[in-house]
Amino acid sequence: MAFGDLLEQVGSTGRFQILHVTLLCIPVLLMASHNLLQNFVAFVPPHYCSAHANLSEYQLSPREVLTVTIPLDQAGKHQRCQSYVAPQWHLLDKNVSVKSEEQGELDVEVALQGCTDGWSYNMTEMSSTIITEWDLVCDQRSLKQMGQTIYMGGVLVGSIVLGSLADKFGRRNLLLISHLLMAVSGTCAAFSTSFPIFCLCRFGCGMALSGLGLNTFSLIVEWIPTRVRTAVGTLTGYCYTLGQLILALIAYFVRDWRWLTLAVSSPFYFFFIYAWWFHESSRWLVLSNKHDQAIQNLKRVAKINGRHEEGEKIDIKMLQESMKKEMSCSQGTYTVLDLFRTPTMRKMTVCLSAVWLSTSFAYYGLAMDLEKFGVDIYLIQVIFGAVDFPAKVVITVSMSFIGRRPSQSGALIIAGITVLLNLLVPYDQQTVRTCLAVVGKGCLAASFNCCYLYSGELFPTIIRQNGMGWVSMTARVGAMVAPMVLLSGDYTPWLPGLIYGGAPIISGVAAIFLPETLGSPLPDTVQDVEDRGSGRISKTSTNETVVLQDTQANLLKQVI
Numbered sequence: 326m327a328f329g330d331l332l333e334q335v336g337s338t339g340r341f342q343i344l345h346v347t348l349l350c351i352p353v354l355l356m357a358s359h360n361l362l363q364n365f366v367a368f369v370p371p372h373y374c375s376a377h378a379n380l381s382e383y384q385l386s387p388r389e390v391l392t393v394t395i396p397l398d399q400a401g402k403h404q405r406c407q408s409y410v411a412p413q414w415h416l417l418d419k420n421v422s423v424k425s426e427e428q429g430e431l432d433v434e435v436a437l438q439g440c441t442d443g444w445s446y447n448m449t450e451m452s453s454t455i456i457t458e459w460d461l462v463c464d465q466r467s468l469k470q471m472g473q474t475i476y477m478g479g480v481l482v483g484s485i486v487l488g489s490l491a492d493k494f495g496r497r498n499l500l501l502i503s504h505l506l507m508a509v510s511g512t513c514a515a516f517s518t519s520f521p522i523f524c525l526c527r528f529g530c531g532m533a534l535s536g537l538g539l540n541t542f543s544l545i546v547e548w549i550p551t552r553v554r555t556a557v558g559t560l561t562g563y564c565y566t567l568g569q570l571i572l573a574l575i576a577y578f579v580r581d582w583r584w585l586t587l588a589v590s591s592p593f594y595f596f597f598i599y600a601w602w603f604h605e606s607s608r609w610l611v612l613s614n615k616h617d618q619a620i621q622n623l624k625r626v627a628k629i630n631g632r633h634e635e636g637e638k639i640d641i642k643m644l645q646e647s648m649k650k651e652m653s654c655s656q657g658t659y660t661v662l663d664l665f666r667t668p669t670m671r672k673m674t675v676c677l678s679a680v681w682l683s684t685s686f687a688y689y690g691l692a693m694d695l696e697k698f699g700v701d702i703y704l705i706q707v708i709f710g711a712v713d714f715p716a717k718v719v720i721t722v723s724m725s726f727i728g729r730r731p732s733q734s735g736a737l738i739i740a741g742i743t744v745l746l747n748l749l750v751p752y753d754q755q756t757v758r759t760c761l762a763v764v765g766k767g768c769l770a771a772s773f774n775c776c777y778l779y780s781g782e783l784f785p786t787i788i789r790q791n792g793m794g795w796v797s798m799t800a801r802v803g804a805m806v807a808p809m810v811l812l813s814g815d816y817t818p819w820l821p822g823l824i825y826g827g828a829p830i831i832s833g834v835a836a837i838f839l840p841e842t843l844g845s846p847l848p849d850t851v852q853d854v855e856d857r858g859s860g861r862i863s864k865t866s867t868n869e870t871v872v873l874q875d876t877q878a879n880l881l882k883q884v885i
Contacts, residue, residue, distance in 0.1 A: 331639065335623050336630025337550040344629075345548055345603070346557055349541050350564045352504070352596045356537060357568030357710075358575070358589040359511070359530050363473045363808075364695050364706060365572075366582040368454045371447040372462055374408035374440035392416050396437060406463035410436040439463070450702060452580040459520045466815075468520060470808035473693060475524045477808075479531020481801040487536035488794070495613070496540040496547075497605040503536030504597035511590020515583045530590070547606040548626075562717070562774070569710025577703045616641050661795055663788050669855045674795065676835045677780055680733065681796040683832035684776060686803030686810075687740060688769040690825040691762060694811060698759050705759065712767040720771035728843045729779040730836060736775060737833030740768035744826030748819050769829070776800075782842040786849040 336342075376390045385393070393412040395403040413435065446457045455461060461468045491499040510529030517523035542561065549557055572589070579585045604626065610619035623639050664674040695705045723732040743765035750757050776796070784792030813820045840857055848854045 331623070331643070332548075332550055334632070334635045334639070335627035336632045338553060339626075339630030339632070341604075341626045341629040342549050346545055346561075348599060349545055349603070350561055352537060352593065353541060353561060353564040354568040354571055355589055355592060356534055357565050358572040359507070359534055361569060361572055361692060361706070362586065362589060363469075363476070363693055364702065365451065365576040366455055366586060367461075367469050367472060368451050368702065369456050369462065369466075369469070370450060370454070372405055372444045372457075373403055374406070375442040375445045377412060377442065389417060396435070406440060407437045408440060408442075410438050450580075451582065454582045455520065455523060458582070461520065467812050470811055472520070472524050472527060473808040474805050476527040476531045477689075477801060477805040479528035480535050481531075481798065481805065482528075483532030483535030484539065484794075484797060484801065487532065488539050491536075491540050491543070492609075495605050495609060496543045497600075497603050499536055500540040500544065500603065501597060501600050503533045503540060504593050504600050506530075507533035507537065508590055508593035508597060511586060511593065515586040515590065533593075544603060544606060547608050548604070559717075559721075563714070566710060566713040566717070566770075569713070570707055573703050573706035573710065576706070661791050663851065664784075664792055664795060667851055667855055669857070670851055673783055673839060673854065674792070676832075676839050677783065677792075677796050678799045679832040679835045680737065680772070681776055681780075681800040682803040683828040684737065684769055684772045684803070685800035686807050687744065687825045687829050688766070688773065689804045689807040690810060690821070691744070691766050691769065693808060694821075698755060698762060700755060700759055708759070708763055709766050712763050713770040716767035716771040717774045720774050724775060724778065724843070728841050729775065729782065730839055730841045733772065733775045733779055733839070734833045734836040736768045736772040737829040737836060740765045740772065741826045741828070741830035741833065743768070744822060744829070748822045748826070772829075779839075779842065782845070782847060783839065783854075784848075785851055785854050786847060788851070 373391060373395050376394050391403050393414055393416055394408050396407055396409060398404050440463065444460055444462060448457070455472070456469065459465075459468075487499055487503065506529055510526045510533060514523055514526035514530065517526060542558075545557060545561060575588055576585055579588050604622045605618070607619040607622050610616070610622065620639055620641065624633075624637065627633055627635055627637075627639075663670070665671045692709060695702050695709070698705055720732055720736060723735075743761045747758055747761045747765075750761065752758070780793060780796055781789060807825075810821050810824050813824070845857070848857060
């Protein structure tokens with residue numbers, strides 16, 4: 326008897342599983358809200374240096390104030406980080422042309438200075454943001470990107486720390502901690518009195534998000550049978566995608582950054598309360614030598630599913646027999662270094678690392694820079710979120726009929742090309758620019774979908790978790806670096822687009838050197854990978870096909 330048979334005995338798709346999966350999926354809807362929250366709480370509104378204090382005694386319109394206090398740039402727009410030392414009253418004379426001023430034809434020598442009196446903001450989109458709260462503009466503008474990088478750093482640290490703790494203390498316990506950490510950190514971020522405190526709290530939110538993702542998906546897949554794991558895993562993934570649309574809706578009605586942060590964080594207090602009902606994974610309990618508790622959980626599940634009599638038949642002997650295979654597979658020690666010891670494994674790991682890093686790098690590079698498209702920020706968030714739905718459907722069909730390798734490579738190369746094409750489109754053609762960006766974002770979302778399945782099929786069973794952990798880490802590094810690349814646009818406007826477009830194309834080419842896995846058996850050992858690299862491969866057996874389906878769902882335990 327396998328554990329799957331034991332799960333069937335207590336009811337594998339009964340009331341418990343439906344309620345369990347539903348309650349676990351609800352918080353996933355708000356995970357995207359924290360990943361993309363920066364788009365709204367750090368929105369940069371139009372701003373100019375505050376007018377001189379002595380201008381208040383004059384009855385000037387806002388436009389006249391700008392004219393006499395703010396110089397124009399080469400594009401004929403008011404500069405955001407400089408002002409005249411003294412008001413230029415002569416510019417109110419209609420006979421004085423702006424052109425003559427730009428060419429230096431005026432007799433008066435104009436002296437400029439920084440925004441010594443602060444900034445004035447045009448708050449039509451948001452009532453307040455962290456940008457207006459702490460004046461993160463001009464010389465301080467890099468702090469905006471630093472804040473998102475710190476958050477992604479928390480996601481990286483959380484995946485390492487909370488992931489390992491979950492193996493030691495259990496999925497349910499770490500999920501409870503993650504819910505509470507997200508609620509408290511988010512609340513503290515909403516009431517931050519300084520930018521450093523805000524960043525520290527957001528770092529905590531990032532850690533919590535990793536704990537939520539890893540342990541939510543673990544509890545989902547470890548309580549449902551193999552035959553429905555792919556469908557349930559796909560449904561859970563769409564919950565994250567739907568969360569992007571929910572964020573746009575919440576942000577549209579909550580325009581203050583503090584209340585918006587609180588709105589997407591406070592529900593986790595409620596999630597923390599009902600998460601006490603969740604049942605710890607019986608698989609983990611057995612592997613942790615907690616057989617009595619595992620039996621109690623299975624009996625509770627049987628009772629909820631209306632199979633009380635079948636549940637009472639379960640004893641320690643039956644449980645140990647069902648977990649014999651899992652316990653034998655858990656023996657042996659392997660490290661990340663095993664991913665680089667042999668030639669084929671080394672080449673495969675390097676190529677997959679490039680794929681994951683560039684996918685995450687370009688994905689967040691596009692998703693976190695919505696302001697540049699000149700479209701309503703709420704509308705573009707909805708469009709960017711909605712495109713993930715058809716993108717994931719298309720890539721799933723492509724992987725099933727064309728193959729994993731061409732799907733992975735094609736998604737990345739097409740994404741890179743669309744980003745590069747955007748560099749050639751004039752800035753005033755916002756519709757074309759937005760369409761290209763949406764196609765690129767969709768291809769990157771599809772690439773993520775392919776990454777999880779393809780990588781799990783490439784890594785051998787004995788070090789599959791190490792391999793998935795490694796490539797997941799490279800993805801988070803890419804997400805950390807992505808915001809900082811935007812800063813290069815202050816010096817060379819086209820450079821961020823070149824980097825965001827070039828990285829997926831390079832990794833798409835690297836993906837061509839990976840082996841195809843469609844219809845191939847899962848490798849169990851490193852030697853199986855080396856044999857596959859040399860062309861020695863066996864046909865897929867029926868059991869291996871079942872294991873393959875099981876692995877596809879288990880890979881959803883990783884978070885984007």
